[in-house]
Amino acid sequence: MGGSDGGAAAKTVVESKEWYLAAYAPENVPTSDHLKLRSVTISLEYDSVADQHVAVQLLLISVDPYLRSTITGRDGDLYLPRPPLNKAITGFGIGRVVRSKNKNFNEGDIVINPFSPVAEYSIIPADFLRKIDQTTDIALPNYLSCLGVPGFTAWVAIEVLGNPKPGSNVFISAAAGGVGMFAGQLAKLKGCRVVGSTGSNDKVQLIKDEFGYDEGFNYHEESDFDVALAKYFPDGIDLYLDNVGGKLLDDVLNHVNKGANIVISGMISQYNTIPAEREGVKNLLNMVGKDVKMQGFLCGSYLNQFGEFAQQMEKYINEEKIKPKHKINQGIESFFESFVSLFSSSNLGKVIVQVAT
CATH class of the missing domain: 3.40.50.720 (NAD(P)-binding Rossmann-like Domain)
Incomplete structure (x- = not known):
């Protein structure tokens, strides 16, 4: 629970796979020289989580073209700040809280993070997290596509x-x-x-x-x-x-x-x-x-209009007036190939990687 160690519900030490930026890619489709996968050891002990932070297990990560413009190494191309080398890249993700030192989040909460590390586990500030109402019938991938x-x-x-x-x-x-x-x-x-x-x-x-x-x-x-x-x-x-x-x-x-x-x-x-x-x-x-x-x-x-958007889009989904289509690839290992596939004609619909269930 928020503000407690939550018992032994989660593992205390994990090997977490993560994708990181090894080198900037100024031109052409990025290769495995630019984006690399590694394993890091993360402690999920309550005392290892900083105040107002949560430990999150990544469930789903969105694969988006905008990432390409952020890793050129050129400031003029950027939609978002240039990501640092040798650090985990980030994306729009959905995760499960496994430890919490923030009163607004409890263990087991499913959360959306627009700046989620592409990592199986991470300890992150709770500032940008938003809870997903688990009582609705809306499938989780929809929060990365029609509601994302x-x-x-x-x-x-x-x-x-x-x-x-x-x-x-x-x-x-x-x-x-x-x-x-x-x-x-x-x-x-x-x-x-x-x-x-x-x-x-x-x-x-x-x-x-x-x-x-x-x-x-x-x-x-x-x-x-x-x-x-x-x-x-x-x-x-x-x-x-x-x-x-x-x-x-x-x-x-x-x-x-x-x-x-x-x-x-x-x-x-x-x-x-x-x-x-x-x-x-x-x-x-x-x-x-x-x-x-x-x-x-x-x-x-236009984030000040996100509430209006979400209300209208949820209504359309429930009325089946909007139909999503997802291409869901399995395992964090598939992130690189999923990303590269955006620059071909191989995908039908929104590309998502399922990291865990």
Whole structure:
């Protein structure tokens, strides 16, 4: 219990596997030279836990593209502070409290931590932890997808920044990914016509069959994005949610309608290149003639609206109006391959690693 040693419910000394940053990766897909796995010994004795800290066993960890931008070693790329070398990397995780020196948390509590070490066990300050209500029917992976960063990012993009009117033509890139799958569903709930681009024919089928997209295309099979966008948006684009950047963004600017919104939540096509080699955008002049608004954002800037988001999204989940899809890989050992897979077209849905049950 909080404020007590909790008896012998948990082991007192454990060997904990953790992923750490061995070297920064300025370009290309990171390798095992950059992210490495090691075992460390951690004492879970009550006296080993600092005041206002808790010891947590990691259950689930989200695998997110933003990690790529934090490990380049370049300050200009960072979404979050540069992680130090030789320390465990962090991500959005769910864990079980096994020791507590904080009155707000008891042993056995299931908690969400937006800065969870990618480690089987860790002793962490309780400042950013949030309890999960274990009496609900919401599955734990949902707290890392539709109720986590991807869902919140999609909600901010569609509900707050894009706010398309019914009948609007909405285009979403990386449509089968963690953000795209929820953004498309939220746009459909607002009465929009929604088209997505994905990296495989299976994903095109997925976004249409499971997420309700009206149309979709495989960007690997389209030799000319201009032609593809003209085909799928004969009446132009009113809202574009960009998760990709590069040439696709440039070509979208040729197909936007007057007063269109472009909301940028990521540019995964550019994450593995150094700034000097990134694709430029040549069609920005269209923003002037068509009075287009383009805005990038971090969901952390909208945390004051997280409560509203969670309430609305939980309602949609309970009414089965929002459908998540998860790719759950087993064991902390699978984290590296899970992360690298984000930069291919191999995953369907939100990628999560299950560390323990």
